Amino acid sequence: xxxxxxxxxxHRKAVIxxxxxxxxxxxxxxxxxxxxxxxxxxxxxxxxxxxxxxRFTGHLDKYYDKVISMIRDADSILILGPGEAKxxxxxxxxxxxxxxxxxxxxxxxxxxxDQLAAKVREHFLKSVEDIQNSNKCKNSNRx
Numbered sequence: 001x002x003x004x005x006x007x008x009x010x011h012r013k014a015v016i017x018x019x020x021x022x023x024x025x026x027x028x029x030x031x032x033x034x035x036x037x038x039x040x041x042x043x044x045x046x047x048x049x050x051x052x053x054x055r056f057t058g059h060l061d062k063y064y065d066k067v068i069s070m071i072r073d074a075d076s077i078l079i080l081g082p083g084e085a086k087x088x089x090x091x092x093x094x095x096x097x098x099x100x101x102x103x104x105x106x107x108x109x110x111x112x113x114d115q116l117a118a119k120v121r122e123h124f125l126k127s128v129e130d131i132q133n134s135n136k137c138k139n140s141n142r143x
Contacts, residue, residue: 005074006120007067008108009081009089011060014067015113017120018074024121026113029070031063064092077101078123080108080116 006017011031018025033056067089071077077093079086079102090105104123111119 002075003073004076004078004120004124005071006078006080006116006123007071007089008110008116009067009079010083010085014063015116016067016070017117018071019121019124024117026117027070029063029067031059033059033063060088064089068092068096068098072096072098074101076103076124078103078120079105080119082107082109 002020004019006019008015008017011033013031014029016025016027016029018027077098079090079093081089086105086107090099090102093099093102108119
């Protein structure tokens with residue numbers, strides 16, 4: 001029994017679509033983080049910005065750890081998202097030795113949850129069909 005997961009992620013929230021046999025589950029994990037703001041200015045502002053960056057990075061680490069804990073048992077992971085977070089999350093998965101489970105990373109703006117679930121279902125259904133067709137070709141070559 002395979003568990004396929006599609007995750008749409010940005011710095012504000014993650015939406016996890018889990019597919020297991022005929023069961024589908026959608027979960028949202030908020031990051032509970034304020035928007036990352038950068039200031040321009042002198043040394044004092046730079047020091048305050050450095051502190052804010054460290055706090056932001058620490059918060060992201062906790063957020064990514066929480067998301068990873070919810071998908072750790074996935075056999076296949078599709079990562080979707082609009083910006084930097086999807087790449088950062090992919091690096092975290094690889095650092096956690098989960099990189100071999102990543103089947104793709106795509107840029108995607110926000111979409112309604114039902115459309116996200118359809119996209120994830122379509123991706124994994126197409127993957128299964130591609131594998132089946134590949135096996136049929138291999139078997140026909142043996143004849």
